[in-house]
Amino acid sequence: MYGSPGPKSREDLMIEYVLGELSRCSPQEAEKFEQLLAQDLALKREVQQLRKVLGLLPYATVSAPPKHLRTAILDAAAAPPRRAGGPRISPGWIAAVAAACMAAVFGIDGFRLRQQLQAVKEANEALQQPNVLLQFSLKGTGPLSNAFGSVAMDLDTKRAAVAINNLPAAPAGQVYRLWAIAGNKTVPCGQFNPGAGGKVITQFAIPVEAYSGPIAQLLVTLEPASLPAQPTGPSLLVAG
């Protein structure tokens, strides 16, 4: 009655993307659309304009709060804070703590530490507008023990940014794939291949709705380009 799924026009995809429903309902389509966006400046500009239009909507809701609210807020602010759910931490703290942990646990030297911090910074920068940010440090295992990097996840806009160093080129017909172990599921989050010098800096939509619990671990595996729904290769980098 309400319509059946069919091929979507470019305009449909753009509107779904701008509304955020493409990322929520179809992360893979969102990822493809982002690849298109990266190549099409006119489309990118159109998306930016529509986002700005939507971003104006809250101004139509401006409404005088009840008079007592100001006093209530100032009184509460003057009272000692209740600590619940642990302190909130800033991305800068996350980066510093993650890097310090890496240094302590893996004995990273100063140069590696600086590189690690740079990877964190790049992941943050790749997510241009983070609203709700989780940050993970990736560490290579086995043959990829020199690889390391960082993943930032913006749960509000449902996007992830990945920055990795020292990642060898994937064999022909294979791609690196990021997985999140969340709840009892292993959820594919996105795929990538390193550029020159074994470096990855990329971002993509992530299927936040598919995470049935907190993210316990992130994995990177090598997978066939057919992208199987579950990991088939060994964990090459891990976080968490």
Next chain:
Amino acid sequence: MHPPDSSDSRPANLRAGGDVELFRSIKGGQLAALGTLYDRFGGLVYGLALAILTNPQEAEDLTQEVFLSLFRNCTYDPTRGAPSSYLITLTRSRAIDRLRAKGRAAKLMQRWGQSRVVETSPVTPMESASINECSQVVRDALEKLSPNYRRVLEMSYFKELSQREIAEKLGTPLGTVKSWVRRGLSELKETLQEYVG
């Protein structure tokens, strides 16, 4: 009036001017600064919370939560954008979280509670007076839209419903809803062209 989202080549710290100073004072624990910030942005935060939650008491609670979180642990970074945009992002995100927590996505949202970090998005700042002016401009623009266009845009933005969910709620074919969204956005963009670049 400053267009709230237009490009501005000046550094964010210069653009944001007094608001940035205000946030600095809040980080320093100055209650008076919190009062000033509330006077400047309280209507924006409360109005948005009310539009999303539709319950005045819950909107009050959320407004209090937003301003207290600013006072106790302000993560606002002026280099990332305007205070008004930061507050909109923070309020909308938390309001939709609350909305979802009451519905089918309760479990989904609860699990992020401990590890969230909220930042702002880079847009042009707006002083208190221009918030009111901008409010009127956007209201006028929405008034010009067909009621159906306006309703679907509001359901999408304030409730974060998909077009399919909107179609189901309204008992309207999906194609019609998509058409209303498309035309609504297009007309709104045209009316607000001056402010979206």
